[in-house]
Amino acid sequence: MYKKVTSPSRLEGIVVPPGDKSISHRAALLNCIASGKAHVSNFCVGDDRSSMLGCLIGLGAHISKHNECNISGSEECFEIEGSGLEGLTEPKDILYAGNSGTTMRLISGLLAGQDFFSVITGDGSLRNRPMKRITTPLTQMGAKIEGREGGALAPLSFRGGELAGIEYTMPVASAQLKSCLLIAGLFATGKTIVIQPAESRDHTERMLSSMGGNIENEGLTINIQRSELRSVDVRVPSDTSGSAFWLVAGCCHPNASIRLKNVGMNPTRIGMLEVLESMEANISIENERMEGGEPVADIVASTSSLRATEIHGDVIPRVVDELPVLSLAACFAKGTTIIRDAEELRVKESDRISATVDSLSRLGATIEETPDGMKISGGTSLAGAEVKSHGDHRIAMTNAIAGLVAEGETTIEDSEAASVSYPSFWNTIEELRG
Numbered sequence: 001m002y003k004k005v006t007s008p009s010r011l012e013g014i015v016v017p018p019g020d021k022s023i024s025h026r027a028a029l030l031n032c033i034a035s036g037k038a039h040v041s042n043f044c045v046g047d048d049r050s051s052m053l054g055c056l057i058g059l060g061a062h063i064s065k066h067n068e069c070n071i072s073g074s075e076e077c078f079e080i081e082g083s084g085l086e087g088l089t090e091p092k093d094i095l096y097a098g099n100s101g102t103t104m105r106l107i108s109g110l111l112a113g114q115d116f117f118s119v120i121t122g123d124g125s126l127r128n129r130p131m132k133r134i135t136t137p138l139t140q141m142g143a144k145i146e147g148r149e150g151g152a153l154a155p156l157s158f159r160g161g162e163l164a165g166i167e168y169t170m171p172v173a174s175a176q177l178k179s180c181l182l183i184a185g186l187f188a189t190g191k192t193i194v195i196q197p198a199e200s201r202d203h204t205e206r207m208l209s210s211m212g213g214n215i216e217n218e219g220l221t222i223n224i225q226r227s228e229l230r231s232v233d234v235r236v237p238s239d240t241s242g243s244a245f246w247l248v249a250g251c252c253h254p255n256a257s258i259r260l261k262n263v264g265m266n267p268t269r270i271g272m273l274e275v276l277e278s279m280e281a282n283i284s285i286e287n288e289r290m291e292g293g294e295p296v297a298d299i300v301a302s303t304s305s306l307r308a309t310e311i312h313g314d315v316i317p318r319v320v321d322e323l324p325v326l327s328l329a330a331c332f333a334k335g336t337t338i339i340r341d342a343e344e345l346r347v348k349e350s351d352r353i354s355a356t357v358d359s360l361s362r363l364g365a366t367i368e369e370t371p372d373g374m375k376i377s378g379g380t381s382l383a384g385a386e387v388k389s390h391g392d393h394r395i396a397m398t399n400a401i402a403g404l405v406a407e408g409e410t411t412i413e414d415s416e417a418a419s420v421s422y423p424s425f426w427n428t429i430e431e432l433r434g
Helices: 021-032 047-058 101-112 133-140 175-185 203-210 240-252 271-278 313-330 343-347 354-360 393-405 414-421 425-433
Strands: 002-006 009-016 035-040 062-069 074-083 119-121 144-147 155-160 168-169 191-195 214-216 221-226 256-262 280-293 294-302 338-340 367-368 373-377 387-388 409-413
Touching: 002 393, 009 240, 009 425, 021 035, 021 047, 021 074, 021 175, 021 203, 035 062, 047 062, 047 101, 047 414, 074 133, 101 133, 101 175, 119 354, 119 367, 133 144, 133 373, 144 313, 168 414, 175 191, 175 203, 175 221, 203 214, 203 313, 214 240, 240 271, 240 294, 240 313, 271 280, 271 313, 313 338, 313 343, 313 354, 313 373, 313 393, 343 354, 354 367, 354 373, 354 387, 354 393, 387 393, 387 414, 393 414, 393 425, 414 425
Parallel strands: 009 256, 168 191, 387 409
Antiparallel strands: 002 409, 035 074, 062 074, 119 155, 144 155, 191 221, 214 221, 256 294, 280 294, 338 373, 367 373
């Protein structure tokens, strides 16, 4: 499917992004192995939601959807009846994670601790994403795992086994890897100690703590022991990563003001705000508050005179999903922006370094690919062109935002990829165009 986007004379409106995917996935999974009943509202939308819920239901979880829920006060809510740590059942079919790396890696941590046989796979893209980073430490804990290339690639099979806690130093700062091991640690004897090289999003730790998990967090070291969890109701904040596209649109368009509502402000997720602030973006944060243990706020982004910056080091794990659209912002910044230490981008749904450089180059940007990032010289006007999504939702959405701020008409090939995480994305584009 092709979508055509042009730049309007004015870009203005209020946007309520869909529920945060990271928090939604963890709320569903952890409540399934807790005791009690929970209501999870403002759940994320798109194919990734179907992937996570489908895998959990395949494991015998009791999940039902409610409309006009009286308990959560939401138009849509998922009621999850927890079955405790021992309550899941052997799936009758292969579990399918679709395109969702979060689903694949978090569910793998869950499967490692079960006493039955199971297999999980995904689509063509996910089957080529690296899984050795989770299968290696899970195997050290005692999990019995088989997969392509010695457990490096899905499909992955799990056979019941006793897990024992280990001390593991993570080779990369990855919330998916960390969460996988913490979930497995719930089923292990002894203490599981996870040491991070740098800070990554901490939704799993926050939620485990709120559910009574036996977890301790000391700097970059996290300890967890077998825990019986209590169900908790969760109202999911608006997706922080999904908000980044509208923030960049508001900052880069020459006549814009966009207000985002109920955005998650978890300190491990707002690296993109820190980067934009370092670029002197015209952004204000309003109505800060706490909802369900997570900080949220409204954000207003307006036309800005951006300056170049450097993005590297410890901030990378906190902005890795937003780097393609931040690269677009760098095209409008005075000076040269350097992105490095971001080789993780090459093993996402696409090689996002190559895909970003390909798209922005077609639009006229002065951008170079490096082994672990990009070099972008700002100040060159972008002009509409035909660009590809590479089957990647974040590349599709970055290209659409580029179309909103480039001269002429931009055509996005395989634009439907945006629906993986943001089905209403294209409608929001039209609303902001007025």
